[in-house]
Amino acid sequence: MVRPKQKEQHPDLENAIKEVARSQMIENGSASLSLRAIARALKITAPAIYNYFPSRDDLVTALIVDAYNSLGDALRLSQASLQKASDGERVFASARAYRNWALAHPEEYNLIFGTPIPNYHAPMEITGPAAAGNMSVLIGVLHNAWQDGVLKTEGVLRSTPNMIQAWINKFGYEGDPVVVQFAMASWSQIHGMLSLEINGHFAAVPDDVDVDDFFEVEIRAMLTRMGLEGE
Amino acid sequence: MVRPKQKEQHPDLENAIKEVARSQMIENGSASLSLRAIARALKITAPAIYNYFPSRDDLVTALIVDAYNSLGDALRLSQASLQKASDGERVFASARAYRNWALAHPEEYNLIFGTPIPNYHAPMEITGPAAAGNMSVLIGVLHNAWQDGVLKTEGVLRSTPNMIQAWINKFGYEGDPVVVQFAMASWSQIHGMLSLEINGHFAAVPDDVDVDDFFEVEIRAMLTRMGLEGE
DNA sequence: TGTACATCAGTGAACGCGCGTTCACTGATGTAC
C-alpha cells in the first residue's frame, strides 16, 4: 500500500483526533473512548496519536478542557449581545445558553459533569480553573444584578458560609456571598434538569418529551426567588 | 488444589456477586464492572457467575433494579414514621432521605442517574417502572399536601402540558397536574445538587466542603415556593 | 443404616477480541548550499 502524503489527509491532525474522539463519545459514551478506534476512523495507526498526546489520559484531559471552554464561550456569547438588557433577561439568557450548549453537546456535558471516566483522574490544576471560569460567568451576571440593586438580598434564606465561603476562598469574589449562593443554587437547578433531560429520565421514551417549556417555567420561578422578575 | 465445599463459602452466591459488584463499582466506577474481577474477588471462576446471571448486562440490570428499590425503600421509610407530621415536614423528610441515600450509595446513584454505561442498554420495561415507583413516592407526598389544601396552586407558573402530561399519560395520576410539575421540579433541584456534590463539582477538593446547610436552605426555598412553609 | 445414583454448581481450558503503549523503522518533506 502506498503511503499517503503526510499532512495532506489531515492538515490539522491534533484537532482531527479530538473531533473524532468527540464523535465517538457520542456514539459509545465517553467511558469507552479508545485510541485505536480513533486511529481506525482517521485511517492512521494508533501510535501516531502519541505524536500529539502523550497518553490516552492527556487526550481526555484536553477534551475536558475544550468542553469547559466551549461551554464558557457559549455563556459569554449569550451575554455579548445583551448590553441593554435587564438583569433578569441576562440571567435568563445565560440559563438558555447553558441548556442549548448541553443539548447540542450531551456527551461533552456528561464528560464534564457526569460520572467520572473509570481509571481516569482529572488533574485538578488544569480542570479546576476551567470549571471555575464558567461558574464565574454566572456569578458575574448575578453580580451585576446585585450592583444594580435589583437582586433580592433581604429576607432571603442564607447558607451558613461553609460551602459558599470555601468557593470564595478558592476562586475569589468580592461582594455579597448571597450572590455566590444564588449562583450555586441556579447552577444546581439548571444542571439537575439538564442531567435528567440528557440522560432520558424525564420520560420512558427519551425523544417523546418536550422539556423546553418546563425549563422556561422553572428558570422563571428561580428568577422570581432572586427578585429578578420578568424579561 | 482442593476444591472448596460447595455452598459453604458463599451460602447465597447470587447476592454475594451483587455485593462484590457494588463494592467494585465504588472502587472503579460502574462503567468498568467486570465479571472476571468479581469472580476473582469471590475466589470462584468467571463462568460460575453464569449460573446466576445469563450475561453481564443482566447483572447490571439487576444492580440497577436493586438500586431503584433501595432508594425507594429509603424514601418510603422516611415517610413511615411521620404520620402526624405536617406536609412540609414530609416533603423535607423525603428530600433528606433522598440525599442521605445518594451520599451513602454514590456509585449506585450514578449507576441509575449518571452517564449510561457504555454498550449497555437498560431494558425500559424493567427499569422504567422501578424508576417511576420512586417518582411516585414524591408525587404522593405532594399529593397529600394538595389534598390538604396547603399546596400553593394559585398564581403559580404552570408548565404547558407537554412533559408533565406525558408522564401522567404513561404512569397515571389523578389530581392537579401542578402536583406532578412540582414533583419534577423538586426532583430536578435535588438531583442537581446531589449530582454536583457526589461528583465533586462544588469544590476543587471534594472532601473539603460541607454541603449540608446549602442543601437545607435550598430545600426550604423550594418549600416556600410550593407554599409548604416551615417544619 | 448403608449404598447407588442423579443433579447441577463450579471448574479449567479455550475462543476471539480489543486495549494502551513501546520500539526501531521509513520515507515524504523542507532546508541549506
Added chain:
DNA sequence: TGTACATCAGTGAACGCGCGTTCACTGATGTAC
C-alpha cells in the same frame, strides 16, 4: 535551479494485558431405595 541531507510524522510489529462467553467436565451433595 539542482542536489544532498536532516527532520520527524506516521508505520507496522510486538508486548502483556483483561475482557465476556462457550464448552465439556467433575465431584460434592442430597435423595431414593
